[in-house]
Amino acid sequence: MSSDRRKFLKQLGSTIILTSAGLTTLAAQEEHERRMLQAEKKITPNDKIRIASIGMGIMGFNDTRAALHSTGIELVGCCDLYKGRLERAKELFGANIVTTNDYRELLDRKDIDAVIIATSDNWHSRIAIDAMRKGKAVYSEKPMVHYLSEGLGEIKAQQETKAVFQVGSQRVSSLAFKKAKELYQAGAIGKLNAIQASFNRQSALGAWQYTIPLDASTQTVDWDRFQATEKVKHEYDSNRFFRWRNYREYGTGVAGDLFVHLLSGIHFITDSKGPDKIFSVGDIAYWKDGRNVPDVMTAVIHYPETKEHPSFQVSLQVNFISGEGDVGYTRMIGSEGVIDISDESGFTIHKNKMPVAPGYGGWDSFETYPSAMQKAIVEEYNKKYSDSDKQAPKGETITYQSPEGYNSSYDHFDNFFDSMRTGKPVVEDATFGFRAAAPALACNESYFQNKIIHWDAEHMKLV
Numbered sequence: 001m002s003s004d005r006r007k008f009l010k011q012l013g014s015t016i017i018l019t020s021a022g023l024t025t026l027a028a029q030e031e032h033e034r035r036m037l038q039a040e041k042k043i044t045p046n047d048k049i050r051i052a053s054i055g056m057g058i059m060g061f062n063d064t065r066a067a068l069h070s071t072g073i074e075l076v077g078c079c080d081l082y083k084g085r086l087e088r089a090k091e092l093f094g095a096n097i098v099t100t101n102d103y104r105e106l107l108d109r110k111d112i113d114a115v116i117i118a119t120s121d122n123w124h125s126r127i128a129i130d131a132m133r134k135g136k137a138v139y140s141e142k143p144m145v146h147y148l149s150e151g152l153g154e155i156k157a158q159q160e161t162k163a164v165f166q167v168g169s170q171r172v173s174s175l176a177f178k179k180a181k182e183l184y185q186a187g188a189i190g191k192l193n194a195i196q197a198s199f200n201r202q203s204a205l206g207a208w209q210y211t212i213p214l215d216a217s218t219q220t221v222d223w224d225r226f227q228a229t230e231k232v233k234h235e236y237d238s239n240r241f242f243r244w245r246n247y248r249e250y251g252t253g254v255a256g257d258l259f260v261h262l263l264s265g266i267h268f269i270t271d272s273k274g275p276d277k278i279f280s281v282g283d284i285a286y287w288k289d290g291r292n293v294p295d296v297m298t299a300v301i302h303y304p305e306t307k308e309h310p311s312f313q314v315s316l317q318v319n320f321i322s323g324e325g326d327v328g329y330t331r332m333i334g335s336e337g338v339i340d341i342s343d344e345s346g347f348t349i350h351k352n353k354m355p356v357a358p359g360y361g362g363w364d365s366f367e368t369y370p371s372a373m374q375k376a377i378v379e380e381y382n383k384k385y386s387d388s389d390k391q392a393p394k395g396e397t398i399t400y401q402s403p404e405g406y407n408s409s410y411d412h413f414d415n416f417f418d419s420m421r422t423g424k425p426v427v428e429d430a431t432f433g434f435r436a437a438a439p440a441l442a443c444n445e446s447y448f449q450n451k452i453i454h455w456d457a458e459h460m461k462l463v
Helices: 003-012 026-040 058-069 083-093 103-107 121-133 148-161 175-185 238-242 253-270 371-384 408-422 430-449
Strands: 016-019 049-054 073-079 098-100 114-117 137-140 165-167 192-200 277-283 296-303 312-319 327-334 337-343 346-351 396-401 453-456
Touching: 049 058, 049 103, 049 408, 058 073, 058 083, 058 114, 058 408, 073 083, 073 103, 083 098, 098 103, 103 114, 103 121, 114 121, 114 408, 121 137, 121 148, 137 408, 148 430, 165 408, 165 430, 175 253, 175 337, 175 346, 175 396, 175 408, 192 253, 253 296, 253 312, 253 327, 253 430, 277 430, 296 430, 430 453
Parallel strands: 049 073, 049 114, 073 098, 114 137, 137 165, 192 312
Antiparallel strands: 016 396, 192 327, 277 296, 277 453, 296 312, 327 337, 337 346, 346 396
């Protein structure tokens, strides 16, 4: 076991849950111990999993590193359409790994058990289906599809092939989100009615103005293969290739990149299948660099009452030129409190409950009535409500923080590989992944069509 893994396991015991009421840490400790045993278990040669990574951009390298952090994982090959990234893969992961610009070469190899798909969004579904048909397990970056029309076909392919398939929204495996879910479902904030969530940034790199290599050209980039899925072909453009998130032809904008993370966490905590109405607005407010998707976007989404949860509203925002800086949060508001999740490592719950008695006076019509009427109202009020009814219950604050150095991506990959070895269900299957991606993609549909999108969450289709 690596030294950083041992250090992390030692830190697991230091996870903190604080509350004025002395909330027990037993459940969290049991979860830590379970994960420690999972990480420490012996892996035999027969348990070794050989992987390949398809798409070696930012997420491709990060996902590969996270996957190799798991026990018993071997990287066999990498695929990318820029030669320099294949060279970099050999520098980092070894000169003996296979490199190619054609993902099908990796799918044809018998020594590869699973693939990580971290390409531009327009290739996610096609590669995932091809991989499953070739008998590979699939870890697909979010959003799992580029278009709403691709979702049911990808789910069908998984069901037909029985392939292990997991979507890469790591907060579904996060310790903090698991604990937030437990407390939410135990009634910590009363009845949920609204959620506010955002991912705001204030930097060129955060706004996807990624560094472009000096040798970028058709000699080093397989441009024809990159845009092979598109009906309208473009002349070579380094911005379109290396900054593809800025173009709806290849990416899914801020909604598919960031709203989908927020929605994944919301669906995980509430057990929701999804909303019924989605509306969004947006602008290209600052980054006028040729992109054709907004750099500021706001969505209002309605979730109807179901057996899993009450009806609630969600407001989502991404602002790529926010004077607030790089700030993200998910704030779940209930009738008796708020769960405030600042990131994937921790959260705070503020519990507040109204008194039984409604009160009178202050900003109220009470003072507008004659003195005799005011006196009668007070007498009737005191008869109806006890002193305890008139007092608001004392507020309470609960704080949860995962151990220093905790990384939910490691857990997410551990869960994926454990499913391959044991056959147990993955934590984020194709159905969950599509139900989280669909409202995000519907935000784009709403923005470009300037209308409310109606969605059937149960059957995963437009209405």
